[in-house]
Amino acid sequence: MKASDVADRARVMAVLVRVQGPDPKGLKMRGHAFHLRENGITTLSLSGLLLPPSLAGSISIYSAQEGRGDGLVVTIASAVESFTIAKQRLPVDHQEAAPELIPGAAIDILLDVGKSEATAWHRAQLLSIVDVSISSAALKALGRSLNGSTDYGSWELGWMLSPMDSSLQNSGVNFIQRGVAGAHQSSMSTKVAFLWVPGLDVKGMLPINVSREQKKGDFLFAMGSPFGILSPSHFLNSVSVGAIANVCSQNSRPSLFVADIRCLPGMEGGPVFDQDKSLIGIVSPPLRQKNTNTEIQIVIPWDSICASCRDLKKNREEDVFQNPAKGLNETLSSSVGKAASSVVLITVGNEAWASGLVINDCGLVLTNAHLFDPWRFRRHSREEYVGPSSSQLVREETGHNDNPVIKDGHSGMVYKGYKRIRVRLNLDAPFRWSDAKVVYISRGPLDIALLQLESIPRGIHLIIPDFICPAQGSRVHAIGHGPFGPQSDVSPFFSSGVVTKVVTSKSTLLEYQSGDEALPVMLQTTAAVYPGMSGGAIINAVNGRMIALITSNVRHAGGATLPHLNFSLPCAVLKPVFDFAEKKADKSVLEKLDKHDTLLSSIWALVPPPQPTPRSRLPLDDLKVNDGKGSRFAKFLSERSGGEVNDDLMPLLKGKLPRNMPSKL
Structure with missing residues (x-):
């Protein structure tokens, strides 16, 4: 109707x-x-x-x-x-x-x-x-x-x-x-x-x-x-x-x-x-x-x-309010309901909590890295890349965190002050809890981490990814634990919206899986995202498949949070993670995601990508030097650079040093 x-x-x-x-x-x-x-x-x-x-x-x-x-x-x-x-x-x-x-x-x-x-x-x-x-x-x-x-x-x-x-x-x-x-x-x-x-x-x-x-x-x-x-x-x-x-x-x-x-x-x-x-x-x-x-x-x-x-x-x-979650997932459409059943709640000690997604039947859970290492992402976005274009809007990670300390089982890195990690599975009431350990925490620009459940109950539901990113205007749902944390018995929060923007990139970090094609690296939606929904899923409203991992919404410089402007990692970027979960690839595929990538970092810092500094080049014929060691070195550089020499090398080739060159003591 x-x-x-x-x-x-x-x-x-x-x-x-x-x-x-x-x-x-x-x-x-x-x-x-x-x-x-x-x-x-x-x-x-x-x-x-x-x-x-x-x-x-x-x-x-x-x-x-x-x-x-x-x-x-x-x-x-x-x-x-x-x-x-x-x-x-x-x-x-x-x-x-x-x-x-x-x-x-x-x-x-x-x-x-x-x-x-x-x-x-x-x-x-x-x-x-x-x-x-x-x-x-x-x-x-x-x-x-x-x-x-x-x-x-x-x-x-x-x-x-x-x-x-x-x-x-x-x-x-x-x-x-x-x-x-x-x-x-x-x-x-x-x-x-x-x-x-x-x-x-x-x-x-x-x-x-x-x-x-x-x-x-x-x-x-x-x-x-x-x-x-x-x-x-x-x-x-x-x-x-x-x-x-x-x-x-x-x-x-x-x-x-x-x-x-x-x-x-x-x-x-x-x-x-x-x-x-x-x-x-x-x-x-x-x-x-x-x-x-x-x-x-x-x-x-x-x-x-x-x-x-x-x-x-x-x-x-x-x-009142003893078991509000009983049967709620079954009340959704079958495909979306199954997706909601795969969304878990993660707690770190008594302070930090967020959402996560079960991605294989062995109990591997995908979530955000900022839940365990919060300051790294904030430092990148506020110190390294903050410029005039980002002075009014700052990405706000949507997990609750009080600087917990975790041990990364993949890299061996230790984060200060170990605290217990627990995962609440969104199955039939009463909810089931399981301890978990860290398998992987990304040190690169992608805000992802993997946890391993120590006990795997029967009937566990897996998220189904869709590696084809939907077009702008497509209807989506956001599913995560929202503001309702571990102290409540409320099942995951559900909101609806549309895809407003798909940001693509030809990042070198993703060359091994995309070649020369640009991959979607950021998804923006109008579906409401609240604190606690980090690690949740953006779901295609038509088929119920996951299209992106929720990472953050936006906070204005004045302090106001904008839940209907949010960002997530498309599944196309996360394909190596799902390949690892399905045992199609070993841990080396995760190590490649740890590499620093300035382009991806700038995208997630909400600033324009860095532009290469143009340098003028002069033909080698313009060099007025005698035939000696300097000329032979110039010829070597010319052969390496296609017959041209950078103008900032000219003084060195002519045996002169610029007056303003700083010295090292």
Whole structure:
């Protein structure tokens, strides 16, 4: 089904929610990405889902109200909570009593019915604010794993454009601006608000199905109003499409979705549908990382919202998020699912972790060298090759590292402070762990390393490489362990995009396998790549085969990370590694990859390739020297250089030294 068909159905159910009220000190707008403020009145907006009678009847909060035939809207509680009486903002497990708005506050909704704004706005009443406990528990567990697995800054709930000020933790907008660590862990919640719209006739709305079989990689369609209150005529019911990146489950039922979809502030509360126009859930504010601009979009499942409304006293956070990975790989298409099963998680001590790929049935794992030797790659890109063209963008290796020390079993080199290497295999839950040892770490320009598993379980899945690089615009998936590290039980992160650029090279390092032909040496995609995905795979979306090894994304000089601009090593470059894994070649083929190559190094340092310095040559006949030793030496050079002599050798041949030649003492 086309996205336009889903849009026609979604437009009937998606609404713009406007919340406004007195705010003489400007406190209500703080913590929100955008607002309007005039004459002491602050106006906020977000999106909402207008429920047809087929869904509204299942909400116990609504069925107890008079005027059941009127409209019912569900949205995210953040903006609404800002205008409730202060005592009702205190953390509670669940709230049954109808919360009260502060005097002078009001809530309105705008329907996309093709009418003018003056006739389309409807006044709404706040019925209840409910914590979707199943989703909140999954979000807290996810937040703990994120904050415990990264050195790039803690994670919080809220939009990147929203100011995050710790001094506001006791103000009314605690949903947006509190972090997930320490004492503020309890504020990591997925609260929703139910709004009753008296006089709004929804009896003519068609029934809507609820999607029951959400799978990783499934199509997502979101509709909402980003920055809606700033200009409803421009932003009402905008569309975004993407895919499910991961699923957090309780008792085999989804409790939270991680979405590979681009949403903007104001879209929270908007409905999310599958390709069959069935309702999946509503958009939540994303998880965002301090010190970068990384956002991970969250979707609250509709079933979780209904479960919290049916039993407001039930709260089993301890049973949530135990095995979210069970069966997830099988939910992907068979080819992509098998590729995801070959993606492993690698830990080095307690600090470093990244992804890897199983490449043979003997337990050989391919990953990135910077996981074990981080400073070598950073030194090359920042010291040797940094120039004006690279001053704004720097490749950022996407593995977590605290300078571990490893022994390279291939070369005998020892890296300071040996730490235990463990590999978590992505098989059926529970996950299986195996110790591993280093087989090879590249000392050349290619960011690759090989590990050997010490125990090889049955049913191990191998990655299947495709040595033909796809063309620009080809659809791809990125699969790796993303920001979800060893402290979580989440299976590999899944994102989608297209190939944006293929960089080729005639590097001397690759002559033995390519001859005079240029090989693809770098692949760029728009698929989101986050810290922890180093060593993961770029997969062809059509056949599920690996086309490249993920190495890095980009960090701007200002500190912002750009996950949708990333780099990977094409399989065409990695063919010697796969030949070694299949025992088609010995270790000598790996030794050739250790050679220094200025051209490849410059490509991966994001700088122009070095240009040879042109040197003028003079014919030998122009030399005015006597026939002696000097002339015989000049003749020798002429024969070696095709009858020409470099002009910088002229003084030596004429028996003269330049005045500015430095001397060696």
